[in-house]
Amino acid sequence: QQQVKQSPQSLIVQKGGISIINCAYENTAFDYFPWYQQFPGKGPALLIAIRPDVSEKKEGRFTISFNKSAKQFSLHIMDSQPGDSATYFCAAINTGNQFYFGTGTSLTVIP
């Protein structure tokens, strides 16, 4: 049973456009929601994260939107660049107990 559902599986965006990746969860015990970025040939690396007491977090061109009542969170990449082409994983953590990853989204930004 997938604890964290992620969509879409793949995404193609024009340079300068907005990339949006969505995740949903069921377990209300999750208390931390990170996003990881993985370039080909590399392991995933932490990109940005949010706690459920905040509805939005922004770091540069990357923004997490969090909807606690809907149990959904999403990653928005503004002004997408070819260098953003990578696989993105959302995750949900119940600190001290559980850590689950989404299934990943392969993002391609075309020039």
Next chain:
Amino acid sequence: DVKVTQSSRYLVKRTGEKVFLECVQDMDHENMFWYRQDPGLGLRLIYFSYDVKMKEKGDIPEGYSVSREKKERFSLILESASTNQTSMYLCASSFVLWSNYGYTFGSGTRLTVV
């Protein structure tokens, strides 16, 4: 910077072989993890270890075992490799178990079983 080093980038093994995947971390982390990554399935936890000689099964431990004789080293063992174990294997380590703090991945080992 914390480094998690996986000894092999690519491996090709034959069905039935015993396979060892090695992982070393240099940050004195208590916790180490093995994941496999498959398209459409994301990262699935195979085994983890929270101390030397301690190990716990993850979500998909069947067909795998692990060894942690030293704090910095965590080995994944495929006792008898099968083609359905062809995958990308990722090692990770962390300061705190099940916390985002200091959770660092290696670059992965792509294993092909023929």
